[in-house]
Amino acid sequence: MSKRATPWKEGKIVSVETRKGIFTLAQMLKDPFLRFYKVFREDENWGKVDTGIFDTLTVSAVTGQFLKSSNITEIKGAIPDILREDPDTWIDQNKGTRTVRVWENTEKEKEFIILGKEAGGSLVKKNLWWSPTPGNTTRPHPSGVIDALVLEDIPLNANDIIDAHDLTNLAVYPSLNERLYLCYKLDKNVDPYKDLVFNREIPEEYNVAIDIMSAGGNAEKKESILNTYFR
Template identity: 60%
Template structure:
């Protein structure tokens, strides 16, 4: 029988496996947004956890059916949700189109592939995910532009704002695992978007994004790390 995605309900607290054996806790917000907390375990014994005690790792829209269906997700039934916390109203919007990037050039791990965004960087925009009705900007995606071109050295802005793209399986799971390893919020996709140096710890994330090795390598990655 095919696995069913966990039904969506605002305020529901769920446990999500990042890589095998490492779990993160998250709360469902307005569909399709999840607030991930900086709280990880190597088991799913969350108990009667009050998520308000944890810092927000990041809030992200996800491809709901795909991400929840393919990830190992369980409902934390006794958890106490945080219904008072405010989520950021400013986001990073990447540029349209796509471009080719190359990582670890000249090494045995060199990879070349396309990412979204025809130019390096992005814009900082005003976008309240709880707003009812449409957004004011002509694109219909946000209300207004705050910074047209975020400087590539503006680390505070880049590190403290999420990109607008939807999170997918297994790339978001791998990102969460890298957050666990780093002890803070990191984002391989955003680092590529802003031409940052890519650490070798991102090797699996890069393989997922590049599609290197074709279907056989994709299945190997899924079997080894995620299922």
């Protein structure tokens, strides 16, 4: 029998396993957004934790595949932070696709395809709590998918902007799980995929994240990664 996706309920606090044996906390916002807190532990004994004491690590829109495939447990009795303001400004990467190459001219060199025909993206306003109404079935921007355009072309060296904003992309398993693990390991908010989008240098610590992204249709390689790090 296949696993059912964790039922969505705004304000629900869940424990999410990153890699095997490392857990973090998340709060369900408006579907499909999760607010991840900057807190990690090696078990799920969170108790009646008050999430208000933790900083926000990242807010990410997730797929049903992430909810179904990840090890996610509701933390009953946990106190959600319902007053915290969540981000309304995001990075919308460029359209199309392109080939990227990492660790060129080394034994670890890999080449694979990512979204974004050109590197970089736009800074956009997008209120995650927005809902359509009979009078407004799409968002205010002419595209209908964002509220406003803040900066059309983010410079590739605009590190303050890049580091302070998440991508609008839907996150999947196990890429998001590995990203969260790297946040734990490096003690800061990192996003390997966003670093690729902006042509940043890729550190060796990203090796598993790169393996996941470069696996493509190689089912055997994907299973090996999952069994080694996530199951």
